Amino acid sequence: MNLTHFSRRDFLKAGGALVVSVMIPGTVHTTRAQMSGVSGGKPPLMPDELDSWIAVLPDGKVTAFFGKMDMGQGVDVAIGQIVADELDVRFDRVNVVMGDTAFTCNQGGASGSTGIQTGAPTLRYAAAEARRLLVERAAGKLGVPADKLTVKDGVVSVSGDSQRTTTYGELIGGQHFHHKLEWNKRYGNPLLAKGQATPKKPSEYKVVGQSIPQKIVGNKVFGTLQYVTDVRVDGMLHARVIRPPSAGCGPVAIDESSIAEIPGARVVREKDLVAVVAEHEWDAVRAARVLKVTWAPPCAPFPEMTGLYDHIRQAKVTGAQVPIKKGDVEEALKTASRVVEAEYEWPFQSHASMGPACAVADVRADRATLWTGTQKPHYARDGVAKLLGLPPASVHAVWTPGPGSYGRNDAGDAAHDAALLSKLTGKPVRVQYMRNDGTGWDPKGPAGVYRGRAGLDAQGNVVAYDFSAKGFTRQDVATNESDPKDTLAGQLTGVPPKPTIIFQVPAEAYEFANKRCGWECIPPLLDRGSPLRTGHLRDPLGPETHFASESFIDEIAHAAGVDPVAFRLKYVKDPRHVAVIKAAADKAGWSKRAYPNPRRGKGNVMVGRGFSYTERNGTIVAMVAEVEVNRLSGRVWARQFTVAHDCGLIINPKGLRLTIEGNIVQALSRTLFEEVQFDRDQVLSVDWTTYPILEMQDAPERIDIVLLNQPEIAATGAGEPSTRTVPAAIANAIFDATGVRIRRVPLTPERVKAALTAGGTNR
Amino acid sequence: MSERIRLVVDGKPAEINADPAMPLLYALRDDLGLANPKFGCGLAQCGACTVHVDGRPTRSCVTPMSAVQGKKITTIAGLGTPERPHPLQQAFVAEQVPQCGYCLSGWMMTAAALLRDKPKPNDRQIRDALVGLKCRCGTHMAILRAIKRAAAGTMA
Numbered sequence: 001m002n003l004t005h006f007s008r009r010d011f012l013k014a015g016g017a018l019v020v021s022v023m024i025p026g027t028v029h030t031t032r033a034q035m036s037g038v039s040g041g042k043p044p045l046m047p048d049e050l051d052s053w054i055a056v057l058p059d060g061k062v063t064a065f066f067g068k069m070d071m072g073q074g075v076d077v078a079i080g081q082i083v084a085d086e087l088d089v090r091f092d093r094v095n096v097v098m099g100d101t102a103f104t105c106n107q108g109g110a111s112g113s114t115g116i117q118t119g120a121p122t123l124r125y126a127a128a129e130a131r132r133l134l135v136e137r138a139a140g141k142l143g144v145p146a147d148k149l150t151v152k153d154g155v156v157s158v159s160g161d162s163q164r165t166t167t168y169g170e171l172i173g174g175q176h177f178h179h180k181l182e183w184n185k186r187y188g189n190p191l192l193a194k195g196q197a198t199p200k201k202p203s204e205y206k207v208v209g210q211s212i213p214q215k216i217v218g219n220k221v222f223g224t225l226q227y228v229t230d231v232r233v234d235g236m237l238h239a240r241v242i243r244p245p246s247a248g249c250g251p252v253a254i255d256e257s258s259i260a261e262i263p264g265a266r267v268v269r270e271k272d273l274v275a276v277v278a279e280h281e282w283d284a285v286r287a288a289r290v291l292k293v294t295w296a297p298p299c300a301p302f303p304e305m306t307g308l309y310d311h312i313r314q315a316k317v318t319g320a321q322v323p324i325k326k327g328d329v330e331e332a333l334k335t336a337s338r339v340v341e342a343e344y345e346w347p348f349q350s351h352a353s354m355g356p357a358c359a360v361a362d363v364r365a366d367r368a369t370l371w372t373g374t375q376k377p378h379y380a381r382d383g384v385a386k387l388l389g390l391p392p393a394s395v396h397a398v399w400t401p402g403p404g405s406y407g408r409n410d411a412g413d414a415a416h417d418a419a420l421l422s423k424l425t426g427k428p429v430r431v432q433y434m435r436n437d438g439t440g441w442d443p444k445g446p447a448g449v450y451r452g453r454a455g456l457d458a459q460g461n462v463v464a465y466d467f468s469a470k471g472f473t474r475q476d477v478a479t480n481e482s483d484p485k486d487t488l489a490g491q492l493t494g495v496p497p498k499p500t501i502i503f504q505v506p507a508e509a510y511e512f513a514n515k516r517c518g519w520e521c522i523p524p525l526l527d528r529g530s531p532l533r534t535g536h537l538r539d540p541l542g543p544e545t546h547f548a549s550e551s552f553i554d555e556i557a558h559a560a561g562v563d564p565v566a567f568r569l570k571y572v573k574d575p576r577h578v579a580v581i582k583a584a585a586d587k588a589g590w591s592k593r594a595y596p597n598p599r600r601g602k603g604n605v606m607v608g609r610g611f612s613y614t615e616r617n618g619t620i621v622a623m624v625a626e627v628e629v630n631r632l633s634g635r636v637w638a639r640q641f642t643v644a645h646d647c648g649l650i651i652n653p654k655g656l657r658l659t660i661e662g663n664i665v666q667a668l669s670r671t672l673f674e675e676v677q678f679d680r681d682q683v684l685s686v687d688w689t690t691y692p693i694l695e696m697q698d699a700p701e702r703i704d705i706v707l708l709n710q711p712e713i714a715a716t717g718a719g720e721p722s723t724r725t726v727p728a729a730i731a732n733a734i735f736d737a738t739g740v741r742i743r744r745v746p747l748t749p750e751r752v753k754a755a756l757t758a759g760g761t762n763r
Numbered sequence: 764m765s766e767r768i769r770l771v772v773d774g775k776p777a778e779i780n781a782d783p784a785m786p787l788l789y790a791l792r793d794d795l796g797l798a799n800p801k802f803g804c805g806l807a808q809c810g811a812c813t814v815h816v817d818g819r820p821t822r823s824c825v826t827p828m829s830a831v832q833g834k835k836i837t838t839i840a841g842l843g844t845p846e847r848p849h850p851l852q853q854a855f856v857a858e859q860v861p862q863c864g865y866c867l868s869g870w871m872m873t874a875a876a877l878l879r880d881k882p883k884p885n886d887r888q889i890r891d892a893l894v895g896l897k898c899r900c901g902t903h904m905a906i907l908r909a910i911k912r913a914a915a916g917t918m919a
Contacts, residue, residue: 073862213859214859217859217861220867221839221855221860221864221867222845222848223798223838223839223840223868224799224840226798227798227865230798232796281789282782282785282786282789285789285805352899353899354809354863354865354897354898355801355803355811356802404862404865404899405863432802434805435804435806654859655859658862658902658905662902663901664901665904667901687806687808688806689808693897695894695895695896695897696889696903696907699890699903699907700904703904
């Protein structure tokens with residue numbers, strides 16, 4: 001796929017300014033040039049138009065317009081594979097355009113590992129419909145019925161007469177289809193549009209199932225990919241924001257003379273949003289450092305960090321649900337001969353993206369252009385339009401790769417900041433955050449307390465299972481930035497926030513006769529402009545919840561005296577789930593033995609293994625972690641993971657394996673190291689020293705992955721599911737290695753060492 | 764107070780009037796338009812800005828212009844090209860290492876110096892050489908495979 005063969009030669013005139021054309025000039029602009037002015041022009045960009053999804057160029061190349069995003073795992077490659085199969089063209093003849101609101105419909109952006117799960121069906125249907133129309137045209141042209149035609153590599157031929165052929169390029173190249181699809185009238189993840197054509201059967205796939213590499217990797221490796229941080233617009237100002245030193249404090253006075261020495265630097269302020277701008281980036285950086293601001297006195301909105309979990313336990317409940325209720329847990333507990341109980345705690349965590357966010361906005365009186373690395377450019381367009389008081393159609397958002405994205409990170413705030421600052425200055429503005437803005441002020445993964453209770457009868461059977469969570473909602477700010485209320489720019493300029501109360505229960509298939517899983521949410525610590533506001537962080541509440549639930553399953557198994565794998569297989573009946581659990585155990589050579597490990601090692605290093613299994617929106621994962629725990633230092637090394645993964649039909653095995661590896665390593669980092677530090681007034685985790693993450697010494701020795709392909713089952717997500725399985729696998733392995741159960745993340749050397757010193761069961 | 768500073772960047776001579784206190788990163792990105800070294804932290808804690816200064820992997824985000832007068836700077840774009848790739852670049856493509864890719868300058872420039880000085884490092888030596896570098900997408904396993912692949916190629 002010809003993604004981003006970009007060089008600085010590629011410029012185009014846009015909006016009267018000379019703009020670096022950052023994304024896929026070889027695709028969007030070639031497509032636009034080659035498709036313009038033919039057959040009455042392009043129909044409006046609506047989901048019920050086939051032309052909104054598929055274009056055939058004069059040379060027969062195909063452009064697919066994808067309304068979701070790839071964040072580096074290669075979803076766009078998978079989409080290209082699917083389109084190539086349905087259209088019967090070679091993969092390298094398909095270009096996938098994504099992330100530009102002028103060319104793609106809103107399919108929800110990158111969201112909940114749905115790139116393939118909900119993003120691909122419409123592309124598949126549209127490509128199938130395009131093929132049907134093209135074959136119909138070919139039938140007319142060649143004078144034979146459509147069922148006598150075959151298609152290979154975009155060449156349509158009469159069966160048994162290889163001389164009589166035509167090509168997609170000849171049939172429609174450069175023209176629009178002007179053909180309607182049946183659209184469910186939804187936008188975002190639920191968007192679905194279909195034609196009359198029946199897509200191919202999985203047995204007919206040729207491109208799907210191949211490990212086609214990502215071409216864009218070359219641009220990254222040779223340093224030629226343009227990121228959102230690299231966008232430059234003529235006349236642009238560089239901006240840096242100034243966040244308050246204490247959460248919830250607004251500026252009282254700003255001494256502009258403090259930056260008078262810096263050429264061109266000036267203050268831009270709207271209510272509590274303070275920024276400096278300058279023509280040169282370094283001048284903006286310097287100005288932000290030396291600007292003297294008097295802030296309102298600290299108001300101590302946060303509890304002492306050591307009291308966080310007690311705060312959660314005692315906080316009033318703003319919303320609660322019990323999504324899983326089966327039998328009568330309380331009655332069953334009364335009959336139990338033994339009750340197992342445990343509580344688990346998970347801290348606030350930061351996206352801490354590789355680079356702090358950046359966005360560029362060029363706001364004019366009647367329109368605006370936005371370059372953003374957000375996962376959801378269509379929603380960013382809507383939010384910025386609302387912020388500026390423009391109709392969404394007058395805002396053009398161009399997604400440009402950002403410095404990493406694992407949910408609603410700081411990119412969503414940067415887009416709004418850039419737009420507001422451009423409006424206030426009347427110039428294009430590039431805002432890039434500094435590290436402390438990125439780590440200190442991104443929306444956080446929520447802290448919570450999780451409680452399990454299980455009743456066992458005299459034979460060790462589970463008669464009751466009760467799991468409850470209490471914590472901060474996962475959406476103080478929404479999953480996307482379609483409304484200024486969900487951004488710092490909005491909240492600091494007076495737009496009242498409106499959190500959504502939503503949490504999570506474990507996703508698994510344990511068939512306990514009496515089972516209850518529920519949650520309670522508590523109020524935010526600070527209602528607006530909070531550096532501890534919560535937002536989606538990769539697999540929102542997945543690692544948190546399943547750290548607790550899968551640790552607890554092991555605790556029940558241990559109490560019942562049953563091998564952890566055997567225990568799971570006793571209560572899981574769904575054959576797909578059973579197959580995944582068995583595949584992980586088999587691959588790891590899991591055999592029943594005493595638990596914790598009676599042969600944990602004699603020296604300072606103790607070894608153990610841990611099992612964990614979870615589900616996420618149809619994707620099933622089981623894994624074995626093998627760890628070494630250093631008795632003296634408390635260091636945990638997750639030496640090996642063995643993973644079994646079933647996400648239905650596999651589109652691209654190598655891409656899938658790399659995605660799973662990334663999930664596991666990132667989740668391992670969150671499990672072992674990550675915790676947002678704060679005091680009564682402010683977040684103290686502001687860089688990589690105060691918010692350490694995993695480094696190479698702590699990467700595993702190996703990760704073995706068993707992929708269970710299910711060609712007849714529609715593909716489900718892979719970008720997150722294996723994340724949630726990791727924390728409990730590690731905690732269970734530490735218990736196996738040491739006999740000590742640790743129920744609070746992160747499992748830092750200090751915490752592990754303290755637990756080992758205390759012995760027995762510890763937090 | 765700007766000073767005239769002469770450099771050679773990816774083999775090309777360059778001359779910049781710059782605040783001597785300004786980090787090299789801003790000169791590369793803003794004055795020379797060389798975008799591949801990235802701003803990750805500005806604190807030398809992540810490696811995204813790494814370039815070679817006279818062959819030594821250096822965090823350009825904390826290296827003042829006053830320290831690079833007359834120096835030879837190499838970025839990953841100067842390491843090799845698609846036509847004449849560095850073995851590490853070939854290996855990183857073959858292993859499909861990057862996800863977001865924003866961290867790559869740190870890993871590749873550090874590993875390039877390692878393989879130049881120690882062509883056949885073992886796993887421990889590789890991991891030790893990469894201390895202090897960050898990758899938030901968690902591509903560590905692929906990074907290790909790629910460096911080992913490049914080292915094997917160097918041996919061949």
